[in-house]
Amino acid sequence: MLKQPLTDELTSHFRQVNDFRSRIYQLQNAWDSLALMAQLSGTGSEMEHTRSAFNTISNDVLQHLSQETLRKTAAQLSSKAFEIINLLVRNLFERTADIGFFATDDDVRDYLAQYMQGGLTDEQHDALCSRFEEYQKKYTVYENIVLFDSQGQLLHQLDPSQTMLDHFHPIVALAQQSSEPYIERFYETEINGRTYKSLVYAHEVRSQDGRKPLGVLCLCFKFVNELDTIFHNLIADNDWTVGVLLDEQCNVIASSDAYQIPLGAKLCTAPDQDWFICRFAGREYLCVTKHSQGYQGYLGPGWLGQAMIPLQYAFHHTMHDMVARIDGETLRKVMRSPMIFSDTLLNIPKQAASIQSKLNQSVWNGNIWQSNYVDTQQKNFSKTLLCEISNTGHKTQQIIEQMVSELYQTVVSVMLENSSFCAQMAVDILDRNLYERANDVRWWALTHSFRELLGQSQVSKDDQRKMSETLRYINGLYTVYDNLMLFDRQGAVMAVSNHKYEHLVGTQLQDDWVGRTRSCLSTQDYVVSPFEKTPLYGDQCTYIYSAPIRHLELNSIVGGIAIVFDSKPQFQAMLQDVVPRDGDDAPVAGSFTVFVNDQFSVISSTHPEITIGENFELIPAIGKLKEGEQLFDIAVYHNTYYAVGAHASYGYREYKGAQDSYRNKVVALIFTPLGKVDEINQRISAEAQVIHNKFNPNLFLQYGKDTQEYATFYVADTWMGIETQYVREAIDEVQLRTLPEPAPFIAGMHAYQDEVIPIIDLARMLGHAHYSTDYRQIIVIEDKSSALRFGVFVSALGEIPYLTPGQIQPMTALFRGVSHNPGIAIANIAQHSMLTLVTAQSMWNKALTVRTLRQEEQVLA
Template sequence: MARYKNIELDDRLNGVVRHMNAVEEYRELLQSLQAQWDNLTLLGQLSGTSTDMSDTRQAFAQLTTSLVNHLALETLDKSVQEMTAKAQVAIDILVRNLFERTADIGFLATDDDLRQFVGEHKALSGNIHSQKQLQTQRNRLRERFSEYVAKYSVYSDIILMDTEGEVLARLDESVSVPRSSHPLVGEAIATAAAYVETYAAVDLLPQRERSLVYSYRVTNAAGEAIGVLCLCFRFENEMARIFGNLTTADDWSVVLLLDAQGEVIASSDGFHIPLGAKVLLAIDDDYRIVRFGAQEYLAKTRPSNGYQGYLGPGWYGHVMLPVQHAFNKDSSEMLHGIDAATLASVMKSPSLFREELRNIPLQAEHIQSNLNRSVWNGSVRQSSTKQSLNPSFSKTLLWEISNTGAKTKDVFERSIANLNETVVSALLRESCFLASLAIDIMDRNLYERANDCRWWALTSSFRELLAQPEMTPDKAARIGSILQTINGLYTVYSNLAVFDTQGRVLAVSQPGEAAWVGRTIPANWVRQTLTLENSQGYAVSPFAATPLYADRHTYVYAAAIQAPEANRVVGGIAIVFDAAPQLTAMLRDALPKNEHGEVPSGCFAVFVERSGQIIACSDDSYQPGQRLPFDEGFLGLKNGASKAGVIRMGNEYFAVGARMSSGYREYKAAQETYQNDVAALIFVPLCEAMAKSTQAGVPRLGIRSDRASAGETVEIATFNVGQSWFGLNSAQVVEAMDNNGMTCVPGAGSNFAGYLMYRGTPIPVYDIRYLANAGGARAGTQHQVIVLKRGEGNHFGILADGLGEIPEVALSRLRPLPGMLAGGNVLAEAIISTETPEKEQLLLVLGAERIAMRLAVASGDSPKPATTPQQSPRLIAAPSA
């Protein structure tokens, strides 16, 4: 434990708690009140009130320490969780993207046009008369590279070399590098893997300090290496997009990408933490406090979770947040627009905090209840014994003690309520963040699908074979073989199919789907595909059940295959997205995780179209094709907009974050023909929806004190039962006790509460709420037992739900009630009148003797007179059933 301003704190808070403004505010308030408790304790000991505040002071001091610790830990955990999520998303989004690149290089390296060019270059390079022919072919190959980059805009350059590293062709001819001596050339030729991934200074790209390049060998028909192909990834461009989705204008965090040695290779704020800087990793720790430059930061590092077995280049996502800005983000705007009654129910949820924090308000309530009873008893003793040297001062001191207790309890309640708002706001913010992640993953994934179908439609073999007048079985088999190769590299498809201008399937990638060969696909997207005018166009089916996917819901992407001279459409290629596992996996990857990396129980997510049709769900809550049973404004969002809210589903409240798709790069951009708005919704359970309570709060008692007025006064001890306030002449009251240890008597009747030991003797305790027509107690009420005396030595108790003030009331204001009113069965002796009913209220003053007589009548016994000190202390006969 660390000590901070006279409070023992958890070691994790050392160095950070001073930056938590809200926690500091409550600590200062509570320590100020603690100083008041010190003074009141001393004054109580000197005043002769017989009220010792030492235990109360110590109890509140311990609770203050507990509260500050838990408030600070919750605040710290919230910031660390947000940092952890950003670090994880930064690396995982990149790794997902790079996974696609590992497939791209493997497929493009098998392209027939590349193979043909390398072979012809080798044959013609020594002939000076063939240079013009080679240049023509090189230009044609560059056009093909340009077509590729127009679709896969994540690449900046494509380079083709021979096995010696000589550059044969490249997209960016402004870079003049005739030959490479980089080790990637030899590695690409020799590797047993499906690709070579290089992030380093590469001589092929001299304008960059470091580049991310994917390489693989180009082979001839015999499988011999004849060249090396390189795809140059737009690393800085892609990281800027990732960082842009993770940071906002009011965000002080810096999101970084680190290599295995902790060197910064990408930064969301290069002026703050520049490229090339070395920072400490925080992988195994929940977080670390680190110094960089002249500033302290919270730091968190996350490795990649990987994607389909690919773990990336071994990099880390890393977030650094200046400590002085780490804990003071205002998220209260997330609560705007949420129904007040719903919000109130959610704020009472027991699931939002750890149990120790939930218990603090209960402990404060218990301390305050005991304190109120001590003050009440002190006032009763003052009235009955007149022992105080200065009764007026003693009275003032007692109520100041009570007020200070109420203030202390109020600080506890306000701090917890503020934390409630902070936690719920954080959940809503996190839900929005994760919804943004989910839809970003989906848009990025489907961007690749739109690219794939268009690029594969440019496969030279497809174009040549479909342009021929007759499709023979051998030609169809060749097409099927190429499709099988593609599908082996791109496992996100359940099937690939090539069809002719009539929509008749010529070949498929999956042997199990061979029954489709020769059949016509009767779908509108087929007709749309065959009318596409250029290689940039593509068609997408609606998200619907299709026989191409065993009558399940999915998207089918398609592009037109044009003849080699590109003057007519000769068919098309359809790629059937394996939607069920792929979309579900995207949603599951976006769900919140606890400190153990597990999804909290009850969380789920959906993709849903603007129309309300469900596309996918992370669990069995909804099935594709079903309708979302509510809107709440989530489906009307503008593209790229987010919304958070609290909704009720069945008997449970959920925090819901939503984000409407906005596309990725060119995919679904404003200028794109294809538009398909989809929203991601993340659901986080908050609490059960409890039935609305019809129980109103206890009305505040308004009784004027006549202490300063002339004339005789009497002190009235007030208490409430149910919704009603009552008074007792303090001379008839011994004291108030809690009801711990009370023993019930089965079958004793509704008025009899049980027996309670008092000064070594069991006394009967009664519940007068039914006799007084006072109504039921509020849930969670801590009952008090008011001990009354009926003559000397004869005591009994009545249950009270709460204790009030003990005002001095002029005798002239007491209006006695007739003794025989209602047959002598009324509990009250008098009623206190008021001259200002708009400020005060009438108050019934009960009498101990009348209560005893009425209880005797209710139990069926004859009334018993008050006993003498030598008689039995039993009030009435044993209670009857």
């Protein structure tokens, strides 16, 4: 929902809209000239209502198109601003758990305790260096690990070239004084003339009993590297959008284009508005600001994500490239959907056609008047003028239809883009989350106590209890796991973190991944099970991550650790976070999301009827997607059209990267409803029944001395004509009174001028069961030689051609049940349909003949 009014300054940048507006203005000038000439020449055609109606509709469509053009760009900016902050916050949530756990690491505690006792050996120092290096190899999101003693003296850091944290840094006192599970601080410093930034997580290290402070541990997050990764994935090289991250004071702390928006700049923000315009460095930008929605209760450091694009480039996008890939017939149907378009918008083409139809009636009547009452010389000029009036109406109608089509396509493309973007966000979240799982299992495999206890020749019950306590402590910090397990060299379960799986202790694991774990060559290797049902997760489907545990001294494999990902709620939470949302940030009703693997097996779904493990092959093309590739389309599922965005996972950092042997393609599918198939088909079918006036004065203007003018019309799809001398005019049905005992072909009586005339139902006479029009038209027929005056219902008005006698072939038995009817003929017109010609007398005779026969039958009865 747009919460700011459109201004002339803003709409001046809408290139496509302004092209349409220019064309409309040109036609309005043409209307002015035609109206003046028509008034001077007395053509008998009234245009003022037509001009006014076309102008009203044109302005209405331009307004809607302007709003949707703005909404499209604002939606793109909103998605990018949202992902900038939310991907970062999700990442930082994991860091808050890391620091708390690493601060309880036995190797770190032992190092500090030994330091406090008066000395450290080179061997102990090297061991801590190796410990830090192993941690960073797993958790590559950290650029440095720093350890202070309890007095604030810097003891060791992984990267000695960094000077962000030095002796007696204030973060040490903050960590020592805090009762929170972590300290989170963002620091900037200048190194060699360049600004250096780091997001630091700190926690006090205490003795195992928690009584004695030993020091402070700090993890330095790769802030700049992480934001560069986010910006790279969000913003293409040819995209003018600038992504920025703002601190609590709205200062830029990260920018995708520091030349446009430099670091340290203070920007305007408006997180409560859908969009706003700000001026910076002499350039105006369209902007969207987003707060973090938080993750697992963690809201982040209070920063903001903002996406902004220079106004002069904001609306240069075109949706044709996107919708060009969609099946044309499917797109045509979706663009008639009452689910995504209001009746007001859906009815605009019909309104434009009705206005043109009324104009055609006026021009048709003008031609009839010219034929019957004006001399030949003036008639030719007037008919040419009437032709131009009708053509101008057709041009106006076509422009309106083009604008409406552009409007419809803009709306549909927004939904396709949104689905596609949400799919990318889904796999981004998925890979980032599972990256952490691969890190966790490898790091926990290095836990000193696990290596020591499993390295013994015999593991006692007390040892198993100690390992279970440690597992429960870890699981308490990392709640994304249903269970953590330790197993020995033979695969026997030694300890579990979840009490409901204690029956597994002592049992032998026979799964393939257990054997593969024993074959890992280094501390960087890990194993992942297929996504399948397992008794280790209550006979539900999940991934199990495993890594070998090595002997403290001999480095031989003495067992392994398996972490059971709590896949059902975790994947559900990921998918719920990427469900498409409307302008009020509420989930779009009827939308749903799905994760499938490369065998089309469902990993997770927010749709209640799509179950985990079932095959979901609705979009076969996703099977051809390579890592990082995407597609979008319109598909039908359960009698509903959906905008579908699909994106294949592509990994994160080294996870699934070139050096990682693990591969597991997951595709995210985002479904946004576009409309019910039955409702759309019914609407299209009903619209197809409507017939508008088809009069085109460009045709058949060849006048000759042997030619005769005919006024033509349509009854359903039958093309008929009558000499213009027998036609008074075409009028709209205002009020028809039926007769008590009507003849089969007499529809009723209708007021015309100062009399009442009978109306013949030609559709019934020709055997058409039914026909529909926006409004019912009556052609008033008059044959002065026989004093006949009546009206006939017609579906639409046709051309007024000149015909020669050689083109006309008399027919004596056109109407069924009548053996002789000399007033019927067929005109053979090249490149056009056969034209059935009738006379006033023949139509009237047909109506009376059937009525007389019916009356005779009643008398005989």
